[in-house]
Amino acid sequence: MSKSLNSLTIAEARDGLRKGEFTASELTGACLTAIDGADALGAFVHKTPDIAREQATAADARLAKGDAPDLCGIPLGIKDLFCTKGVPGQAASNILAGFLPEYESTVTSKLFGAGAVMLGKLNMDEFAMGSSNESSCYGPAVNPWRSDDRELTPGGSSGGSASAVAADLCLGATGTDTGGSIRQPAAFTGIVGLKPTYGRVSRWGIVAYASSLDQAGPMAKTVRDTAIFLQAMAGHDAKDSTSADIPVPDFEAALTGDIRGKKIGIPREYRADGMPAEIAALWAKGADMLRDAGAEIVDISLPHTQYALPAYYVIAPAEASSNLARYDGVRYGHRAKLSQGDGITEMYEKTRAEGFGAEVKRRIMIGTYVLSAGFYDAYYNRARKVRALIKRDFDQVFAGGVDAILTPTTPSAAFGLGEMASADPVQMYLNDVFTVTVNLAGLPGISVPVGLDSQGLPLGLQLIGRPWEEAALLNHAYVLEKAAGFVAKPGKWW
Amino acid sequence: MSIDVDTARRVAKLARIRVDESDLPALADELNGIVTFMEQLNAVNVDGVEPMTGVTPMRLKRREDVVTDGNMPERILKNAPDAREGFFAVPKVVE
Numbered sequence: 001m002s003k004s005l006n007s008l009t010i011a012e013a014r015d016g017l018r019k020g021e022f023t024a025s026e027l028t029g030a031c032l033t034a035i036d037g038a039d040a041l042g043a044f045v046h047k048t049p050d051i052a053r054e055q056a057t058a059a060d061a062r063l064a065k066g067d068a069p070d071l072c073g074i075p076l077g078i079k080d081l082f083c084t085k086g087v088p089g090q091a092a093s094n095i096l097a098g099f100l101p102e103y104e105s106t107v108t109s110k111l112f113g114a115g116a117v118m119l120g121k122l123n124m125d126e127f128a129m130g131s132s133n134e135s136s137c138y139g140p141a142v143n144p145w146r147s148d149d150r151e152l153t154p155g156g157s158s159g160g161s162a163s164a165v166a167a168d169l170c171l172g173a174t175g176t177d178t179g180g181s182i183r184q185p186a187a188f189t190g191i192v193g194l195k196p197t198y199g200r201v202s203r204w205g206i207v208a209y210a211s212s213l214d215q216a217g218p219m220a221k222t223v224r225d226t227a228i229f230l231q232a233m234a235g236h237d238a239k240d241s242t243s244a245d246i247p248v249p250d251f252e253a254a255l256t257g258d259i260r261g262k263k264i265g266i267p268r269e270y271r272a273d274g275m276p277a278e279i280a281a282l283w284a285k286g287a288d289m290l291r292d293a294g295a296e297i298v299d300i301s302l303p304h305t306q307y308a309l310p311a312y313y314v315i316a317p318a319e320a321s322s323n324l325a326r327y328d329g330v331r332y333g334h335r336a337k338l339s340q341g342d343g344i345t346e347m348y349e350k351t352r353a354e355g356f357g358a359e360v361k362r363r364i365m366i367g368t369y370v371l372s373a374g375f376y377d378a379y380y381n382r383a384r385k386v387r388a389l390i391k392r393d394f395d396q397v398f399a400g401g402v403d404a405i406l407t408p409t410t411p412s413a414a415f416g417l418g419e420m421a422s423a424d425p426v427q428m429y430l431n432d433v434f435t436v437t438v439n440l441a442g443l444p445g446i447s448v449p450v451g452l453d454s455q456g457l458p459l460g461l462q463l464i465g466r467p468w469e470e471a472a473l474l475n476h477a478y479v480l481e482k483a484a485g486f487v488a489k490p491g492k493w494w
Numbered sequence: 495m496s497i498d499v500d501t502a503r504r505v506a507k508l509a510r511i512r513v514d515e516s517d518l519p520a521l522a523d524e525l526n527g528i529v530t531f532m533e534q535l536n537a538v539n540v541d542g543v544e545p546m547t548g549v550t551p552m553r554l555k556r557r558e559d560v561v562t563d564g565n566m567p568e569r570i571l572k573n574a575p576d577a578r579e580g581f582f583a584v585p586k587v588v589e
Contacts, residue, residue, distance in 0.1 A: 102569045198549050212548065241554050310534045321509065328510070330582050335575035344587050349512035361511055365521070366528050368509040369497070379532060384545030386538050391549060425524065426531045442549025467550070 005030035007168040010074050010225035017063055017073045024063065024073025028056035028117050031075040035119060035169045040494040042141045043154075043164040045080060046088045046121040055117040062115055070252075071232045072115030077164045077173035080121045081128055082216075083205045084108050087118075091207040092136040093126045095355025096333040105205025106237045107174060107216050114232045119170050123160025126357045127324065128181055128209045131431035132420060133159025135359045143189055143414050144490040147455035152414040155185030155431075161219045162189040166490060172220040172229050176206060178213045179312055180409075180435025183447035186219055187409035187460030190449040190488060192226045192477070193219040195435075197467045198442035199244035201230075202237030210319035211242075213312075213439040223448065223478045227251035230470065246468065254471035255478045260294030262476070265402040269305035270434060272411070278453050279408045286406055286450055286461040289483035290476070300402060302393040307386050308437040309429060314370050314383035315440075320360075321367025327355060362425060391441040398466050404476045405464040407434050409447040413457035434462060444470045446477045450484040458488065497525045 005027045008016065016022055032049050052075065059073035083089045083101035090096035104112075112118065123141040125133055132153040133141045141159040143152040144167040154163040158175035162185035165173050175182035177195035186193025194217045201216045208214060218229035231252065236245040266287055271280070287297050329335035329351030336350035356364070370379035397405070411433055420428050438445040444467070447460040461480065465473030497505075502522040506513040513521055571577040576584070 099573055102566075102572055199552075238555070238557070242548070242550075244550065244552065245555065304538065307535055307538055310532045313528065314532050314535070325510075329575060330584055332573035333575070338585060342585060344585050345510070346512075347585050348510040352510055353512035356511065361509075362524060362528070364509050364511065365502075365505045366525060369501075369505045369525065369529070370532075372505070372508060379535075381545050382535050382538075382540060383532075384547070385540035385543040386535055388543050388546040389538065389540070391546065424527050426527060429531075440549075 006034045008171065009221050010071070010171045010228050011222070013074055013171055014070050014228070018068070024056040024059040024117065025053065027073060028052050028075045031119055031170055038167055038169055038494050040142065041144060041163050041167055042123055042139055043160040043167065043169060044077065044120040045092070045123045045138045045160065048087055048118055048120045051087070052117050052119050055112065059115045059117060069114040069232070070228050071111060073117060074171050075117040075119050076111065077119050077122045077161060077170040078108060079158055079161050079174050079176060080124050081176050081207045082108050082174060083207070084118065084121070087121060089121065090137070090333070091127050092124045092138055093355065093357065093360065094137045094334060095327045095352070099332050103205060106202035106239060107206065107233050110235070111232055116232070122164055122173055125157035125159065126360050127207065127320070128157040128176055128178055129320070129359050129363055130156040131180070131184060131428055132156045132417070134417060135357050137357065140417050142417065144494065145189060145414065145457055146490070146493065147457055150416040152457070153188065153417050155188035155414065157181040158185045158219060162186055162191060162193070165189070165191045165219050165221060167494070172218060172225055174216060174233070175219045176214060176216045177439065178209050178316060179439050180432040182217050182219060183409050183435050183445055183460070183462055184431055186447040187449070187458065188414040190458030190486065191219060191221055192223055192446065192448055192481070193217065194226050194230060194446040194470070195438065195444060196230065196234065196470055197444045199242050200444070200468070200470065201233050202240040202243045204237055204239040208323040210316040211323060212319060213316060223474055223481045224252060224255060226446070227255060227474045244468070249471045251471050251474055254475050256475060257479055257482065259290065259476055259479050262295045262403040263401055264290050264295045264297050265300035265397055265405040266297060267300050267302045267305065267405060267407060269302050270407045272433065276412060279411065279459065282451050282459050283406070283408050283461065286480060289480055290406065293479045293483060298402065300397050300405065302397065302437070304386065304389045304393050305437060308390055308440055309433055311383040311386040311390065312432070312436045312440060313366070313429060314379050315387060317363040317367035318371050318380050319367070321364045321371060324360070324364055327352065359425070387440050390437055394441045394443060403466070404473060407462045407464065409434060409460040409462040413453045413455065413459055438464055443467055444473050446473055448477045448480050448484070449486040450480065451486065452488055497522050497529060
């Protein structure tokens with residue numbers, strides 16, 4: 001094989017491991033070397049080479065016995081939001097400095113149970129609040145793609161995951177998506193990212209941001225890899241009361257490449273004013289690709305689309321203000337140094353002021369405000385009603401026979417780190433304009449790399465599926481991927 | 495509705511986040527920008543719409559009311575900034 005081992009896809013590595021062309025230890029070694037040479041990307045924030053080598057050795061023993069699961073011996077990166085026993089996990093926040101989880105998240109237990117190898121923890125926006133990875137306590141992750149000498153964002157919040165996969169530091173990475181945090185970084189880095197239906201993947205052991213919106217999912221190099229990876233993450237978990245007790249289909253087997261007769265909706269409300277011509281052209285090209293594959297393209301309406309972002313920015317901060325109340329300096333993480341006479345209230349206030357970054361504080365306070373007496377109905381309840389209407393829009397479209405919806409993933413290609421620093425927070429929130437509706441409605445969505453912009457930066461398209469139909473969604477994405485033939489890789493500068 | 499310095503101070507207090515008096519005007523401005531953005535929701539007719547509580551129409555699972563875990567105080571306290579004699583320690587709460 002001419003490719004270096006770390007640049008293999010999960011499917012290629014699985015097949016090569018089973019044929020004995022190389023060992024899991026060799027594959028892991030190649031990734032560890034690549035990681036050590038890529039500190040400039042800021043993707044891995046806690047490296048775990050000892051765990052990786054140990055898991056790889058165990059995987060090799062299991063492979064030698066035959067009948068090893070698909071992910072056996074596959075080196076992955078884990079977003080810092082997942083608790084992994086005995087390995088620092090701090091959700092990219094100073095308030096969790098020094099936290100060593102005493103337990104393992106359900107997702108990582110399942111992955112390691114399937115023989116996957118953990119290379120380390122990946123950078124992200126603090127508590128998954130951000131779209132550029134710039135709110136991280138570790139400093140930003142950097143996009144391996146660039147068009148000039150500027151450093152670009154890999155997107156956020158799963159920026160480290162996206163950067164690591166795009167730069168071939170790992171074969172796949174876990175992400176989480178509350179408003180677009182898997183799909184937007186996947187689009188910015190030319191990889192595939194899938195947010196499953198709410199409830200498909202257990203949230204247990206993942207640091208909570210907005211519990212009614214959060215969902216973990218796979219980020220990988222191809223649609224097939226995404227299908228294999230999702231298979232190992234998905235399924236009911238008694239420890240998460242919102243995880244769905246329904247069968248998980250064989251996602252890889254669903255990749256038939258046949259979407260003849262399927263109906264693909266193009267929502268007219270997503271044609272936002274001022275959409276860059278390149279994005280509009282890419283979207284039209286994507287629709288043509290699906291039409292050429294035998295799908296029927298139909299114009300659809302999702303009338304409440306424009307209210308999705310304001311509804312999200314009420315609901316998510318409200319839930320965050322409640323979820324993040326637990327960081328109080330008592331049970332884990334940072335506690336502020338107190339002055340003579342300080343009581344428990346001063347301890348809370350100083351600890352939280354020191355431990356949280358600016359964007360997290362902003363969202364906690366907005367959430368506190370919209371939940372406070374006198375404003376609960378005006379903001380929070382109204383937003384939840386608008387959310388019901390947004391979901392109803394999708395329900396009606398799917399009831400009308402639409403199988404999947406095609407949209408751009410992001411309103412632009414990756415922007416430069418620091419370029420949004422002086423913008424007001426709402427400007428940054430606009431990054432999620434095409435992705436956030438999917439979280440509000442609990443639907444599965446996937447971003448597929450489809451082309452490069454005029455500066456040579458990757459652009460993605462998003463497909464949105466019916467609830468619980470990730471298998472069909474992946475097949476649509478597979479057709480789009482094949483038609484787009486996106487094979488570009490970032491030139492190595494790091 | 496707009497957020498003035500007094501409201502910002504009250505919100506920070508409710509959120510248990512210390513904000514210096516000199517930073518309150520800027521905080522009030524920022525929060526105002528976000529609240530103005532949210533006020534677009536006032537344009538939606540929500541008459542007769544039930545607030546959404548969950549995206550999937552499923553009944554929460556129930557389980558038998560039995561102890562499934564426990565007896566691990568050391569592990570529970572292991573990450574505490576200050577733990578003494580099997581307890582989380584905090585500054586004096588009652589005068």
